[in-house]
Amino acid sequence: MISIRNLSKIYPSRTGSGAAIALDDVSFEIQEKEFVSIVGKSGAGKTTLLKLILAEEAPTKGEVFFDGQNVHNLRKNQLPALRQRIGMIFQDYKLFSSKNTYENVAYVLEVIGAREDDIKRNVPEVLELVGLTDRAENFPSELSGGEKQRVAIARAFIHRPDVILADEPTGNLDPYNTSDIIKLLAKINKLGTTVVLSTHDKEVINGLGKRVITLDQGRIIRDEEKGRFVL
DSSP states (O other): OEEEEEEEEEEOOSSSSOOEEEEEEEEEEEOTTOEEEEEOSTTSSHHHHHHHHTTSSOOSEEEEEETTEEGGGSOGGGHHHHHTTEEEEOTTOOOOTTSOHHHHHHHHHHHTTOOHHHHHHHHHHHHHHTTOGGGTTOOGGGSOHHHHHHHHHHHHHTTOOSEEEEESTTTTSOHHHHHHHHHHHHHHHHTTOEEEEEEOOHHHHHHHOSEEEEEETTEEEEEETTOOOOO
16 A cells, blocks of 8 residues: 655755754555554654655655555655545644534534535444543533544545554553544554554553554664554
């Protein structure tokens, strides 16, 4: 499904003291319906890698293929179709403070032009999936961190993407809520969605028992089918 081939990303120095290498000749494949964790210390290149998969940034060298299509060869007007197949979850939630839970989730369907009856049917279904049926009318300021991240997951999943990219989704959460969020991502994966999780949380990785790709200074140092957090 996703093929990363000899991918490098180098950011020019703003001070002239040397370029920053975020990714250095990275190659791997992600199969359909896989659950893959990308781990590494802060600055290892995890977020950069997700941005390149989403075509939010261009590589310095190398290629990213999604279902056989080089995402960085797509024209600007073709990118929305790619991104409709990918759901994104962020550490800081990125919810609209002026919209309640229902409206935050429905917004994604509104943007892609979904019919009103489809929105009214799908949003409650997904809110039930993430356990937020009783919080549909609450605004982000009225939700806990764990609830906000559940809204973010619902928003990422509402259009039934083929892939969900989760960038440090538990970074702001306590262990209890962290466990719930990871279980929810595993549940979504079991429904058939490919999940790519970026994290530096050792307990999360060691509890999953799934494939782990370890980055260190922009390079892959380990890729294990049932990996553990080892740095």
